[in-house]
Amino acid sequence: MRVATMVGATLTLPALANTLEASAAARDATGKPLLFTADQDAQVAEMTEVIIPTTKTPGAKAAKVNEIIDIVLKDCYKEADQKRFLDGLAHTNEISQAAYSKNFTALDNAQRIDIMTKLQAEAAQQRKAMAAQPADQRYTPFFNMLKDLTVMGYFTSEVGATQALEYVAVPGRFEGCIPLKPGQKAWAL
Numbered sequence: 001m002r003v004a005t006m007v008g009a010t011l012t013l014p015a016l017a018n019t020l021e022a023s024a025a026a027r028d029a030t031g032k033p034l035l036f037t038a039d040q041d042a043q044v045a046e047m048t049e050v051i052i053p054t055t056k057t058p059g060a061k062a063a064k065v066n067e068i069i070d071i072v073l074k075d076c077y078k079e080a081d082q083k084r085f086l087d088g089l090a091h092t093n094e095i096s097q098a099a100y101s102k103n104f105t106a107l108d109n110a111q112r113i114d115i116m117t118k119l120q121a122e123a124a125q126q127r128k129a130m131a132a133q134p135a136d137q138r139y140t141p142f143f144n145m146l147k148d149l150t151v152m153g154y155f156t157s158e159v160g161a162t163q164a165l166e167y168v169a170v171p172g173r174f175e176g177c178i179p180l181k182p183g184q185k186a187w188a189l
Helices: 002-030 038-051 065-076 079-100 109-130 142-155 158-164
Strands: none
Touching: 002 065, 038 065, 038 079, 038 109, 038 142, 065 079, 065 142, 079 109, 079 142, 109 142, 142 158
C-alpha cells in the first residue's frame, strides 16, 4: 500500500505543481483573484496580516499570502472546503457588522484582533463539538484553515523564507573528497 501511495504521489505532484504554476501565472497576468472576489481577496489580506503582522520583518500582507491562499484553495481544496472558507469570510463580516457596524476591512487593528479572537473561540467550540462525531463527518473550521494557510503561505514565500527565517540555499559547504578513518562508515546521503 505504501508503494502504491508513493507512486501515486510521485505521479500527481508534478501535475499539481504545473496546475499551481499555471494558476499563479493566470493571477499575475490578470491581477485578479481566481477563487475570491476582489473584496474577499482584500479581506483575506487584512486577516492574514492580523495573524502575521509586520514587525521587524514584513508581515503576511507584504508576502502576498492572500494570493497564495487564493491559488491553493482553488487548486488543492475540495469544493466543500472552498465553500466553508468563503462562508467563513462572510461570517467574519457578519460578526464585524454586529460588533462594530462595519465590514472587517474597515475596522481598526484592535477591532480586527477582537473579531479574530472571536473566530478562534468559535473554531475551538466547533472542534470540541466534532470530537464525538465519526471521522468522516469532521472538518477543519474556517479559522483553523485560515491560520494554517497563512503560516504555510508566509513561510514558503520569498519574504518569509529569506527575511523571517534564516535561509541557506545549500546547507553546509560541498566537500567532494573527505578522508575516512579506518573502519568508519561512509556518510548517508
